[in-house]
Amino acid sequence: MYPITYITDCSDGNARARLSTRIGALFGQTPTIVAADGPDPESFAALTLLDCLRSTESLGEQGFPTITLVNIAPRDGHWPNGVPFCYFHNGRHLVASTFNARVLSLVRRELHISEVYLTDVREVVESAGLDNVQKIVDTQFRSLWYLPLLAKWVVDDRPVPSTPTAVPITTADEPTVSVIDNFGNCKFDCGPDAIGFAVGDSLPVAGRTPSGTITLTDVTCYPHLTAVPEGTPGLIPGSSGTNFIELVIRGVSAAAAFGLQPGDAPLRRSSEEYAA
Structure with a gap:
């Protein structure tokens, strides 16, 4: 059993119910869903992700591996049907996230996570042999239909097509x-x-x-x-x-x-x- 935390800006009651049910069906347990619903969800998610990973340190024993999912998607229209998803490990702990430079900025700076594995939704889903590929590729709610699958397949050591990609260095802003x-x-x-x-x-x-x-x-x-x-x-x-x-x-x-x-x-x- 993997403790699962999901940091997301899709956090209304309907979204939480669907996320909890789908992740429960995949992993056999429901996640802790953390709402990134304030005026700056990217900054909130960046610090919360860092804190989640730091909280696994100094346990006094090996402890269990954890999964942290992050969905904070820029609505800038730069990517077709949204920003892609990536994953990386910090020790034994898995993070699967939207590829958002600001969200990943603190784990890059503090934990030296300089590279992640970038995925293409269609390529990954087709390689898994799923029947409803187009539904998952075209859905508005990829953080429900795709991101939990990505995490499950990585945890299960299934082949996941991906490209090692550098985490962009963000501009040094004033303390926020x-x-x-x-x-x-x-x-x-x-x-x-x-x-x-x-x-x-x-x-x-x-x-x-x-x-x-x-x-x-x-x-x-x-x-x-x-x-x-x-x-x-x-x-x-x-x-x-x-x-x-x-x-x-x-x-x-x-x-x-x-x-x-x-x-x-x-x-x-x-x-x-x-x-x-």
């Missing part, structure tokens, strides 16, 4: 809020070095007022959450990634206080840059 947790802590997609973090120093953080005005607040860097005075904003090395930075306020939602949402880059050095 990728995830806002249930406490309102803002998780960034970078570690301390990327922002010049030093305990005791302050860094300017841009926020939005309810009226939309951009304001800058000097926020102090602390070594951990409990060192941040209650009710005071702080920047700390957090629990995601490799000690990725978090903006926190003990007892208060930092996201609400600063007017932030996933996709924002409030650590730019001026309010003009942030507003742009």
